[in-house]
Amino acid sequence: MSRLTFAKSAAWCVLWAALSAPAMADGPLMPAQVPSVYKQECAACHTAYLPGLLPAASWRRIMGGLERHYGSDASLEPAQVQQVSAWLLAHAGTYKRVREEPPQDRITRSAWFVRKHREIAPAVWQRASIQSAAQCSACHTQAEQGQFDEHQVRIPR
Template sequence: MRTEFHPPRGPWPLTGWAAAGLLSLSAALPAWAGEKPLMPASVPKAYTQECGSCHTAYPPGLLPAASWQRLMTGLDQHFGTDASLDEATVKQLATWLQANAGTYKRVRSEAPPQDRITQSAWFKREHRGIDAAVWSHASVRSAANCVACHSGAERGNFSERGLRFPAGLDLRYRSAWDD
């Protein structure tokens, strides 16, 4: 009679795909070391109220400190709109933005043209497969409307796992979401 070997019950040894997954995760950890999250855990209420009332309250890590400084000192001409705030609020938000600016590894030293996130080299690379017609669709409105496609944008999460295809958009544009 043949006796079969049965491994002991309890914690399983890391073999096969589990070991490979853990190894690949550990290889990625150094890339995350020292990185601050795109959207800090503590966000000033004034930021979400004032900035978030007109557009996505962008994570400060998406622009370098110099860009945030220029934006905060030019609120009277904020992309064609007067977004002026009282001095105390400007000081509070400018300090917070400076402390959390440029944390995203691709923007540390890269000030995009006109300090527009959508004009940065990394943004253009990430969105190169998006047809120009998508940006003007009624459910998207512009490249600056992150929440149209990124379900976690308000929390600073732009993971591809959180992508959603905008409502009413012609299915011929779907391939950019599926790659």
């Protein structure tokens, strides 16, 4: 490879990385500081979702209706609601795939979730080892850290 060709290739790589960085940076990752009440209360029934998986408007509605949270009473003390809400809103998704609010503010009904899981038969979600689509960590072994690499998926029997 000539020096000029190598330089052009290197320049394109640097340009691609610079242009891609913002898109990758605001993808779903679990923020470093997670409120303990979020881990305790939310993860008691389902995966402690990454705040970046929903837009701020969805989180506002969810946190404003905890007494009727998808058929359960998930009420918290007002100070806890304020703390968790502030954290969720500060880390809410703003990137392309979460700009559109999913039906009923359900992550599992968002267009990107449905597309990514289209090969999963409905019966798989009903397995006792999985329970529902809301249990990301049942199959995504590193979901709690915000890692959803398809090479890390293990669908339990």
